[in-house]
Amino acid sequence: MLTPEFPTDPAKAFALQRRLAQQVRLEPCPKRVRRIAGCDAALSPDGQEVVGVAVLLDFPDLTVLHHEVRRARLEMPYVPGLLSFREGPALLAAIRALPETPDLLMVDGAGIAHPRRLGIAAHLGVLLDLPSVGAAKSRLCGKDVQPGPLRGESAPLVDRGELVGCILRTRDGVKPLYVSPGHRCDISGAAYWVLACGKGLRLPEPTRWADRLAGEAKRAMGADPHSEDE
DNA sequence: GCGACAG
DNA sequence: ATCTTGTCGC
Numbered sequence: 653m654l655t656p657e658f659p660t661d662p663a664k665a666f667a668l669q670r671r672l673a674q675q676v677r678l679e680p681c682p683k684r685v686r687r688i689a690g691c692d693a694a695l696s697p698d699g700q701e702v703v704g705v706a707v708l709l710d711f712p713d714l715t716v717l718h719h720e721v722r723r724a725r726l727e728m729p730y731v732p733g734l735l736s737f738r739e740g741p742a743l744l745a746a747i748r749a750l751p752e753t754p755d756l757l758m759v760d761g762a763g764i765a766h767p768r769r770l771g772i773a774a775h776l777g778v779l780l781d782l783p784s785v786g787a788a789k790s791r792l793c794g795k796d797v798q799p800g801p802l803r804g805e806s807a808p809l810v811d812r813g814e815l816v817g818c819i820l821r822t823r824d825g826v827k828p829l830y831v832s833p834g835h836r837c838d839i840s841g842a843a844y845w846v847l848a849c850g851k852g853l854r855l856p857e858p859t860r861w862a863d864r865l866a867g868e869a870k871r872a873m874g875a876d877p878h879s880e881d882e
Numbered sequence: 883g884c885g886a887c888a889g
Numbered sequence: 890a891t892c893t894t895g896t897c898g899c
Contacts, residue, residue, distance in 0.1 A: 692889090699890090730888095733887075735888055738890095760889075761888050761889065762888050765888085772888075772889085791888080792888040
């Protein structure tokens with residue numbers, strides 16, 4: 653089950669990122685959002701597959717309405733900057749399987765705060781032409797600057813002289829998140845949505861649920877590499 | 883050439 | 890990502 657959408661050859665992946673990065677549109681984030689999809693992935697117990705999860709939450713309730721899980725074989729080793737070519741296939745399938753098209757995607761990973769300005773959040777946003785936000789737990793690029801200690805405080809994330817996102821404190825005194833817009837969104841909007849989706853915990857609800865559900869799906873696999881097909 | 887490096 | 894128990898703090 654090959655995925656021409658995500659080339660396995662690093663050279664082709666780099667070229668594709670540079671091409672898709674030109675399609676990213678930085679603009680004001682939508683204000684009328686009713687449905688948000690949280691996305692995250694985990695590795696199968698045998699490490700041969702990726703388990704992608706897309707959780708649909710409503711806004712502003714932040715209630716979980718639905719979630720989809722999709723698996724995809726790993727064809728490429730992890731290479732910083734090429735994460736979307738590993739998790740992309742499974743996440744894309746999970747998002748497409750949702751009963752409703754979300755108004756916004758919130759992904760565990762980078763948006764444009766990426767060496768070629770196409771982190772997984774931006775990549776998925778462009779492929780689906782949906783507004784997206786990247787909320788990473790650690791830094792991929794840019795200068796690491798510590799924001800104020802209180803929830804809501806932030807510091808600009810600058811990479812090679814370019815403002816690509818912000819380092820946002822989502823919880824008092826806790827390690828900040830590296831937030832950057834994906835597609836059809838901007839830096840302030842990305843930070844706004846991450847905070848608006850937060851309940852005082854470090855991770856915003858969409859990503860927090862996706863992370864938890866991916867972990868459950870992983871455990872449910874136990875030592876059974878496979879049990880069915882699509 | 884030497885580090886840094888989402889998940 | 891993943892390997893992993895208890896422990897400090899609100």
